[in-house]
Amino acid sequence: MDKKNLVVVGYGGMGGGYHVAKAIEKEVVNLLGIYDIDPKKAELARSRGIYAYNSLEEVLNDDRVDIVTVAIPNDVHLDTVVRCLEAGKNVICEKPVAMSSDEFAKMVETANKNNKVFSVHQNRRWDVDFLGMKQIYNSGEIGRVFNIESRIHGSRGIPSDWRGEKEHGGGMFLDWGVHLIDQILQIYKGRKITKIYCKFIHTTNFEVDDGYKLYIYFEDGSEAYVETGTFNFIAMPRFYMQGDKGTALITDWREKAKVTVCKHWHESEVVPVQTGAGLTKTMAPRDSITVDEYEVDRPTGDVYDYYRNFCDVIDGKAELIVTHEEAMRVMKVMEAAFKSDELGQVVDFVE
Numbered sequence: 001m002d003k004k005n006l007v008v009v010g011y012g013g014m015g016g017g018y019h020v021a022k023a024i025e026k027e028v029v030n031l032l033g034i035y036d037i038d039p040k041k042a043e044l045a046r047s048r049g050i051y052a053y054n055s056l057e058e059v060l061n062d063d064r065v066d067i068v069t070v071a072i073p074n075d076v077h078l079d080t081v082v083r084c085l086e087a088g089k090n091v092i093c094e095k096p097v098a099m100s101s102d103e104f105a106k107m108v109e110t111a112n113k114n115n116k117v118f119s120v121h122q123n124r125r126w127d128v129d130f131l132g133m134k135q136i137y138n139s140g141e142i143g144r145v146f147n148i149e150s151r152i153h154g155s156r157g158i159p160s161d162w163r164g165e166k167e168h169g170g171g172m173f174l175d176w177g178v179h180l181i182d183q184i185l186q187i188y189k190g191r192k193i194t195k196i197y198c199k200f201i202h203t204t205n206f207e208v209d210d211g212y213k214l215y216i217y218f219e220d221g222s223e224a225y226v227e228t229g230t231f232n233f234i235a236m237p238r239f240y241m242q243g244d245k246g247t248a249l250i251t252d253w254r255e256k257a258k259v260t261v262c263k264h265w266h267e268s269e270v271v272p273v274q275t276g277a278g279l280t281k282t283m284a285p286r287d288s289i290t291v292d293e294y295e296v297d298r299p300t301g302d303v304y305d306y307y308r309n310f311c312d313v314i315d316g317k318a319e320l321i322v323t324h325e326e327a328m329r330v331m332k333v334m335e336a337a338f339k340s341d342e343l344g345q346v347v348d349f350v351e
Ligand SMILES: NC(=O)c1ccc[n+]([C@@H]2O[C@H](COP(=O)([O-])OP(=O)(O)OC[C@H]3O[C@@H](n4cnc5c(N)ncnc54)[C@H](O)[C@@H]3O)[C@@H](O)[C@H]2O)c1
Pocket: 009, 010, 011, 012, 013, 014, 015, 035, 036, 037, 038, 041, 070, 071, 072, 073, 074, 076, 080, 094, 095, 096, 121, 123, 124, 161, 162, 175
């Protein structure tokens, strides 16, 4: 089968730095060129030997184009995605795919009407820390999981570009929340959400959030906590997962998961420990007789499987890895979170 011809719309950080660079490196698709509204970006591409289309119309009128990847600011995804689908192109759109679930529904409807493949670039499904947690969850080794905490902590504030502007879909919740929520829903597959609570952080940015704290509550009593912070000069662990038989922890993206599994609930004798100004048996650390402690090797994954899958779907050989239903559920959780922050209270989530 011939390689699919790709055009990347938006030659910025993600369009140029990832989609174009990887298309050249991986040789799974054939890069025809880029289109960027900024003539300087077009010039930059040309100086690197990459063909730069002069307009989106030129891309749409080019019959050779099989796939358009849309990597432009969030508020302009809708218009470009819809135009590409209507012109008969298959479309990959960067996350967050849209500014609302209504916008996303319109994209899906256009894809279906034109019989084109359309998917959201949820590339962080290939993050090895997430894959490690998912593997431990699925193995059952820590028992029934009732709490997952997922944090991304940085200390550089938010970028000073469109990410600081509300009208362009800025803010850390839209930027990072979309990945971390998607990961949580992939781990807790099949659990029904009932409630959402979210609070945006505004340390120095008041137009958009520069961090957030989100709780997702599930019907079976389990929960997830998702947080992004940009003023964390000391970062908290990336992942923390509790089951009724053990706990798993990933301190940092670069680290292996640490797992502690309880093998004997009762110790023969718990020695009280001094904590601060008091003594406690309840909080005394466990000894090695009652727990197994080990590290889990990081799973491997190739994020370019996303593109391989997309090409296979066009050829009718596979189903999309990132489905419309999953992307819509993430959009709905995000909308509920915006509402919760606005109201300052927990909101119901109906599925
Ligand atoms: N999946 C990921 O890991 C990841 C990482 C970073 C960014 N993103 C997403 O990628 C998208 C782009 O982010 P970025 O960091 O590359 O932004 P960026 O500002 O670095 O680049 C955006 C580019 O789009 C161009 N542009 C703006 N409007 C356009 C239009 N209507 N038509 C054509 N070009 C247009 C700009 O000139 C700029 O070159 C966003 O949706 C962002 O959330 C995803």
